[in-house]
Amino acid sequence: MKRNREQSQRLIQFWILSLLFVTLSMLLSAWTTSYSHTNHNRETTVNAVVQLMEDQYARGLSLDDMRPWLPDLLNGIKAKQMILYRGESVEFQWQPKGVYEVATMHYRRDLNNGLKMNLVLTRTPLVPAFSSQEWLLVAIGLVAALGMVWFGRGWLEREMSGIELLALRASRINGGDVEAAGELVKGERPLSVSRALRKLHRNWQQEREAKLELDRQIRTRAFIDHETELGNRMFFERRLAALAPNHRFRNQGVLCLLQFAGLEEVEPARRLPVLKAFIEHCQPILQEHPDAVFARLNWLQLALVIPMLPLKEADQLAVKLHRIGARLPLPEGAVKSELLNIGLAYFSREEPLEQAQEEAEQALRAAQLQGESSWFMYDKGAVDRELAQGSVRWRSLIENALTQKRFVTLFQPVLDENGAVLCREMFSRIRDGQGKILRASLYRPMARRCGLIPRVDRELLALALQQMQAHGWQQPLVVNLACESVLHPRFAKSFIMLLANYHIRRTQLVIEVNERELVQNAERMIPVLKELKRTGIQLSIDGVGYTVEGTHYIERLPVEWIKLHPSLVHQVEHRPESQLVITSLTQALSNRGLTILAEGVESAEEGRCLLQLGVDGVQGRHYGEAAPTTE
Structure with a gap:
């Protein structure tokens, strides 16, 4: 930003200096033209006086005949002195009264009758002698010109400031701040570029959101049960595979199968609210275990895996899940006494995945054989001593x-x-x-x-x-x-x-x-x-x-x-x-x-x-x- 500001100041200074240079050049040209024109008029006046006297001599008039009107003529052209001489003899000399010391110019001419003329005129002034009204007009013109320069400078500064703002936003975009392209910054110039950036950002953002939504849809359709919004069987199998690479568990944990046998005689549309209510009541419990995997395997079966859960807490978890099931409001046709059976298998490190799955299924069957809603933990005496510490x-x-x-x-x-x-x-x-x-x-x-x-x-x-x-x-x-x-x-x-x-x-x-x-x-x-x-x-x-x-x-x-x-x-x-x-x-x-x-x-x-x-x-x-x- 500082560098852009310095460049803008240099551009403004260059513009002002260029304008002043042009203005001074025009003034100098006008003065030169005026000065040259005045001098040309002086030359014309001198030549006219010479021509007049030669014409008078040509008509047969003498110098004495011209003496009555010649001083008036010289006063009219504001002459300071005129001398006519023949050889060394002065024939005529004129000088106005009350002459003050001023800068003069001498014009020497030879007349046809052998006379030589030396005419002295006031030197052309460098600064024209304007009247007060004329000087007032000149002053007004200068003030107006300076005012326009000042106004132009302010306008140019505003425009350059807008360009600086746009350049700053562009540098942020180049630096990786893509969101800067969508910002509405007041005062940016040119407006067309600023609007184009925002439009491009909107189009890019819409495309990006579409891609993100497509990604979410793909992930959802691949791994989500759309009725309960839990993971599906494919989701569950992938998570188990991640917990047990090479089909052996890396850590201890518990695998839990939940079968809603009491809903088998209920219409599918009336089962879903019961499952959703159960899942909703389980969320506070599962939030305590961020690594837990909760999925729906089929219409009436859910699965839960919690790595690194102590055996004592696994028992407590089963009790909590069973109590949640007991409190659920059931539709007509549901068998409350046989609503939920839970089978749990505790797996240890390096235990085969298939063994844990088989033990969980055996525990579920054992719970179902009890004839009512219950839970059963498969006991194989393989609890890891490391995890059993208090x-x-x-x-x-x-x-x-x-x-x-x-x-x-x-x-x-x-x-x-x-x-x-x-x-x-x-x-x-x-x-x-x-x-x-x-x-x-x-x-x-x-x-x-x-x-x-x-x-x-x-x-x-x-x-x-x-x-x-x-x-x-x-x-x-x-x-x-x-x-x-x-x-x-x-x-x-x-x-x-x-x-x-x-x-x-x-x-x-x-x-x-x-x-x-x-x-x-x-x-x-x-x-x-x-x-x-x-x-x-x-x-x-x-x-x-x-x-x-x-x-x-x-x-x-x-x-x-x-x-x-x-x-x-x-x-x-x-x-x-x-x-x-x-x-x-x-x-x-x-x-x-x-x-x-x-x-x-x-x-x-x-x-x-x-x-x-x-x-x-x-x-x-x-x-x-x-x-x-x-x-």
Whole structure:
């Protein structure tokens, strides 16, 4: 803006100087013409006097005959002196009375009769001798001219200011602020360009919204049950596949099947309100478990998976779900005593997926065999001891890890299509009192339950900044933040203070948040993330595609990175519906300047397919395990 302002001032100054130069040139030309014309008139007058005297001599008149009227003639032409002489003898000399010292010019002429004439006239003045009225007119003309110059300067400044505003908006657009194209800025010039920019922005925005809506529709039609707005069977299977890559669970959890047997004799149109009411009453419970997967498998069966849920809480969950079913208003024909049967299977880490599904079905059949609404937990005695620890022990373990610096950091590269490192993502572990390493998927859910996740994330941020400063990586480093950390009242301030302690390129730090958490808490999270963004960092959204969420949050948040959920990535080369979702997403975001990544890539075939679909980078065990350091 300052540079544009300086250019405008130079243009205005050049315009004023040019105008003054033209004006002065015209005045000088007028003066020169007037001066030359006056001198020419003097020459004409002198020649006329000479011609008159020669004519008089030609008629036979003598000098004495001319003496009576010659002084009057000389006074008429305002002569100062006239001398006629023959040889050295002066024949006639005239000079007016009361002559004052003024600048004069001498005109010498030879007459036909041998006389020589020396006529003295007043020198032509450099400044014309105007009357007071004439000077008044000249002054009025000059004032009017200066007024027009001043008015023109003001008009030109306004016009140039409008051009500066338009140039400023253009520079913002070139800098990536696409929304600036749609702003209505008063005073921009030229108006046609300003209007064209706004029109182009409206057309672009409509096209972008259409793409986003198409992406949402594709994701919805592929994975959503349109009656209940829950995920469908395909959605559920994809999420289970993400929880159990290679058909083995990565973490512990519970798989729950809910069968509404008491609605079998009810017309389908009258079943739906009961299912919707049940789902609505379950939402407050499920909000406590952001990683939960809730889906409708068929007309009367729902499925629920909650990773990292302690066994004791799984029992409590079953009781709550059963109570919700007991309170539902039922239509005519429903069997209240047999309304809802719940079967639960607790799965452990590395347990086969098919085994957990079979056990959940067996638990559901066992609940149905009891003859009334009930729930049944499949008991195989395989509860993981790590997860069975009480909240008090977990709190103590995590607090000790914080105070004694027991966190271990690992780094996994993200590669582009040429195999170059796009960025690195940081993962974490903690050591317990016996030196055993505990995974983030185990300790982070417990840190959430104990309210320690903001402290944990702050510690991990400090470790990330230390590694960035120590290694001097040229590529960005991605650090995950939980929703609770972002929403903590003092987190933004502590984050800014933490950044000030390290000498790093802030654009190399990427803060990553989960899409589901962002959408559920958009009104509170987006202002905080914008405040963090003003420090110079980058923002990333992971877990994209885990739920059927629209990407409209990108309109409100300046995001640089998007990361696809592993459920979309798993065996993508064999799943046309996943390919369709990814293609629609990449096309919808094609004009945003975002980098789209895919995590959880387990094979070269998956990686090749993803890159062909428009994904910019891939991350997973096939391309490199997370390691303590990455060079």
